[in-house]
Amino acid sequence: MGDHADSRARGLGVSTKVLSLGGLCLLLQQIPVSYRIDFFGQLADASLIHLHAGLLLAIAMLERDRRVVAGCFLVTFAGWTLRQLSFDDWQPGPVLAWGAASYAFTFGWSLLCAHWTGWPRGECQRVQRRDLIRFAAIALLLYPLVLALVGFSITVVSTSTAAISTAFQMFFAKQFGVAVMTLPLVVAWRERGHPAPRMDAASHWLWPIALGAGLAASVWAAVLVRRAFNTGLAAPELVLMDYRFALLLVLGWGMLRLSSRWAMAALSLTLLLLVGMVAGTAEYANSAVGFFNLLHITLEVNILLLAMMYLWLTHRDRYELAERLSAETLRDQITGLPNLKALRERVARPLTRTELGYLLLDQTDTLVAGFGLDTQAQAMNAVARRLEDLVETYYVGTGQFALLPKPGGDPDLWERVMARVEHAEIDVGGQPIRLLPYLGVAAFNGTQASVVDNAVVTASHLAFEARHHGELRPRYSDVGDTQVRRTHRRQLHDATEALASLRNERVVLYFQPIRDLAPTGDADPRALSGEVLCRLLDERGEIMSPARFMAPLEAAGRGAELDLAVVRALFRLLRKSPSALPHCREIAINLTGQSLASMSFQVELRTLLAGSPLPMSALCFEVTETAAISNTAAASHLLADLRALGCRIAIDDFGTGMQSFARLRELPVDVIKIDGSFVRNVAQLGKDYAVVQASVAVAKAFGAATVAEFVEDEDTEYCLRRIGVQRVQGYLYGAPRPLVEVLAETAAEPAASGE
Incomplete structure (x- = not known):
């Protein structure tokens, strides 16, 4: 049916x-x-x-x-x-x-x-x-x-x-x-x-001039032709109408300015007009001259058709190519999402709400490292689809979006955006993952590109500040925005200056001693045991404190470069003081989490250790307990290799992070350094005392030695001795001093005692 x-x-x-x-x-x-x-x-x-x-x-x-x-x-x-x-x-x-x-x-x-x-x-x-x-x-x-x-x-x-x-x-x-x-x-x-191809508005004024010139040329040609045939007899019919040049220009203008329907209609009517005007010439076709003249007219009509058609098709293809290229510039090439250029064009049109959000998704760079760009693009598109009924999303970079509110007066819009992303599970490689969102919101007033860019910068600073403080609520722009931007600019400047110092080997090493609470009787009184601390010199030769360069360098992904510079500088100083080498009992060197996860760092470090002026047993590598180690397996492999060579492994700042016991299980550990924030108040026998006591018990369970940091008075030392801490470090035993001075003193002590 x-x-x-x-x-x-x-x-x-x-x-x-x-x-x-x-x-x-x-x-x-x-x-x-x-x-x-x-x-x-x-x-x-x-x-x-x-x-x-x-x-x-x-x-x-x-x-x-x-x-x-x-x-x-x-x-x-x-x-x-x-x-x-x-x-x-x-x-x-x-x-x-x-x-x-x-x-x-x-x-x-x-x-x-x-x-x-x-x-x-x-x-x-x-x-x-x-x-x-x-x-x-x-x-x-x-x-x-x-x-x-x-x-x-x-x-x-x-x-x-x-x-x-x-x-x-x-x-x-x-x-x-x-x-x-x-x-x-x-x-x-x-x-x-x-869509009909359009001409640029700037070229409109050219057409009246071109048409006037064409008309003048056609009139001039017509006058010449009539004079040539003016012999006193009846003038013969002309081959084509006198003003065909002007007609050609008008037709060309129609091909470029009119839509396809009207342009083709104009072309057909023009050709029909031409054929009608040469009908009188066809009556002479019984002669050879008349026949070839009609063939000539036919050829002209066909050339006009093909020329106008080629002009129209070329203009159409050029217009569509320009439109396609323009559309491609408005989208990110990897994700296909609208980009910042598209945002600027969108803001030029009326908006119901002049606010802009900047969404920062944490740990999206690990998607690229673990799964590739295609998976990261899928995740970004999944986030955009999840928010499409609330906001317009514009892709800024890996895990970063600029957001414009859609029409509506929802006062809790940005909180809903946060909740929508935070509670979303995104399928990546067949496994559901959650991306932690941070959001900054800035108001703006105007449609200029500079206004929009300033709003994006302000909102991005707020989003990064929210991530820095672990704040899972939107941050809104206020009077403190200027200070936030100033802070970020200073951090960027510090990172740039620190990189320049590293690459120009402006590295200065300091040394702070570590003492045993129960020294043995046969211990070498001149033994060097302590931690190497890094300082950088700026362009003016002034010392940059770690607070200025550590966080910016790690944010720029240059932690491994810093650690290698420290090892090179240490070995260089030790080679210059060969008489101090026998007294180097244990030299502790800090490693960042970025270094542990870097394969190129591991290769370079093994090369440096092969030429070490000290035996491996005199080296101890400290890993900060709060360090972000993105690849624990690679870190464990490196530390296990260092331990096999004879080096010792220490966890620094133990107790300050949320992964203390997990790190003890995952990483080979010989020493636990108890963070100084607990040690300072240990003598008050309060909560800090309990934390230190528990840390010592954990260290014993794992067969690791304990070191207490920030020991500044004898009461603290006495309390630590009672708890069972084995070694101590702090201003009570010595402030950090330039390593070159410490090595020089150690090398000079035998000569002084001989005198």
Whole structure:
């Protein structure tokens, strides 16, 4: 039942097309460009153009259903038959049979020529510039030439003179019909639904000047032609109208400025006007000069068609390429999401709420390291889709978005954005993950790019501040914004200056001793045991404290570069003091979490250790307990290798982070350094005392030695001795001093005692 209904619907559609298109062909048959032709004394009235022939070829090129094409030819033949019968007093004759055969051949020939030109095509395919060559060769030349030969076959029912006249008429009539109708109609039909190409507004003023110049040139040419033919006799007809240069300019303007429908209509009407104006010239075609003159006019019309069509197609392709490139610049190349340029263009249009949010997703860089760019792009798109009903998202960088509110007066919009992201599980590699969001919100007033950029910068600073403080609520702009921006600029400057110091080897090492609480009787009184502390020199030669350069360097991902610079500087100083080397009992060196996760650092460190001036047993590497180690397996492997070489491994600042016991299980540990924030108040026997006591118990359970930091008075030392802490470090035993001085004193002590 359903198939039958579909079949009836398709049949009705075919009938409708045949009636409408066939009726249009019949109408075009009635629009002649009349002229009177004289072949060998045989006069005949004829039309210089068969518009219906051009329409039939266009239908053959566009319509995939051959029943429609056949129906249109049949309707057109029916119209020709009625007109022929009216000429023959309604008496069927041999000409009628010849006409039926020629129409049948024309139907097949039209389908074949359409196929050779590459038509019909899919609905999405359009006319391209390369199609013009095939169209010129097949549709404008071969198609009418073969139909003219078919017209010559009328000799079987008429005289040879009539056959020559018919062939002549058919060639030019079919050729002009195709030139005027076919290609403009195909282009107009295929371009429907596509935006019209536009010219730049800056070039509008050029057209009046160009049109005026063209008109002046055409008038000048017309005057010259009329003077040449002004011999006192009647002036002969001109080949083309006098002002064709101006017409050419007007037509070119239409190709560039009008939509596809109106541009193609203007082209067809212009060509039809040209054909109409040369109809008088066709009456001289019985002579050789007149015939070649008509061929020359035909060539000019075809050149005009192809030139205008090439101009229009070139302008269309250039416009679409520019639009496509412009659209691509508005999107991130990896994620496909709108970018900051798109945000600037969006702000130029009216907004219901002049606020801008900056969303920062933590740990998104690990997605790239662990899963690749494609997975990171999927995660970013998933976040954008989750927020699409609340805000417009604009991608700034890895895990960073600028957000514009969508229309609506939701006062809790930004809190909802945070909750939506925080509670979302994103599938990454088949595993659900959560991304921790931080959000800064800034208001702005204006549509200029500088205003938008300032709002983005302000909101981004607030988002990064929120991440720094672990704040999972939106941060809003206030009077403190200037201070926030100043802080970030200072941090950026410090990071840049610290990198310059590292690469210029402006590294100064300090040394703070570590003492045993229960020294043995045979201990070397000149033994060096302590921690190496790093300082950097700025361009003015002034010391930069770790508070100025550590956080910026780690934020810039240069922690490994800093650690390698410290090891190089240490070994360089030790080689310069060979007499102090036997007294170096234990030298502790700090390592950042970035170094532990870096394979290039591990390779470089092993190379440096191979040339160490100290035995491996004299080296201790300290890992800060709060260090962000993104690859625990790689860190464990490196520390295990160092331990196998004879080095000792210490956890620094133990107790300050949330991963203390997890680190003890994951990493090989020989020493636990109890953070000084607990040691300072241990003598008060409060909570800090309990923490230190618990730390000592944990160290014993794991077989590790304990070191207490920040020991500044004897009461603290006494309390630590009672708890069972083995070693101590702090100002009670010595402030940090330049390592070069410590090594010099150690090397000079034997000479002083000898005197």
